[in-house]
Amino acid sequence: MLDNQQIFEAWLAGKITAAECEQQLRSDNQWYGRFLAAQNIRQDARAPMFDSVPDIDTSQLFRQQWGHKTAKTAWWPKLSVGMSAMALIISMSPLQLQLHGGGLALRWDNFDAAAQQQQFNTMLAGFQQQQQQYLQQQLQIQQQQQATQLVMLKDYLSENEQKARRSDMLELVEYLNQQRQADWQYWQDNAQPSQARLDYSSRSYLPNRTQPE
């Protein structure tokens, strides 16, 4: 369990957020006040300053203090880089260093043009084969992807169609209900009173009914 000072210092060190710190310190007036003051200062510290910084000339001071030491650059790194570059050039060029007849000989390698051409052709054929394999593989992947997409599209369309049908049916049922209701209303408003009148008039002419004399 952390005490309030530890919570506050954890916030200062960026281990917890301001909201977390505020929530935990809110019950303690002293620490909450410190937190608010600290937040104000932090906000001020984050705001950029726009005052122009004066130029101060420290070069003379530096020359007086350290100028007598001329900038010395060591010779060995340059030599090392130079030797490495030379070794690289020799290894890449047809230049050959050979022990010949008890002495070292430096000579240009007389390379066989035909052998080189054959090597080149072999490499080219290998490359072509590799490319073809790659293209075939890509084609297969593409076909698989296309098939998957088609299945998904079919599913989507059929689902949509079902939805559309369902909504059409619903509309139809709703329409029929409305029609039924309208008919009922019409029957109540018009047909029922006429029927009632008809019934009444037919009853009044019944033969067994006693007519006033």
Add this chain to the structure above:
Amino acid sequence: MFKRSDESLINKALNGDERAWQQLVSRYQSVLYYYGLRLMGNPDDARDLLQDVCMVLCRNLAQFRGDSSFKTWLFGIANYRAMDMLRKRKPSQDLDDIPELYNEDEQSHEQQLYGAQTQKLVQQQLRTLPPEQRLVVELRFYQQFTFDEIADQLALSSNTVKSRFYAALDKLRVQLEVANVGQSANF
């Protein structure tokens, strides 16, 4: 772009490379100037402090051993010089005598954008703190040193640094509350 480390620049400068020295100074020039501006409260003193620190730095560059970061070491020098300058000042300076850190007429639009009012209030309240407390607040918030690094720089225990820090916060808390009440009363 490739940025040389402070240590590499120091080594080069110690071998007489003036460009490395200039690069090192320019890297910390603005940080030190703003530090001075906040601590001393006026541009002239801040400039003097910057020059003074650069001079001491140049003389003592060879003494940097890399036990701590260069910034920590540099601020060790800056703190010492700043405290020295503050002690040489008049012992009691009335609040009204303290010059404004920012002239309102010279304020740029950017400053206004960054809530200049609150910024100004905080800075005013910071300047009323005793120098030792102000320094700790400056190093903790504005330079983002840890309490241990500050303790190292000031040759104090970490607990002493913390007690100065919390004492400063308590004062600021009260002052900011009073100022906020005063401000809201004006509205």
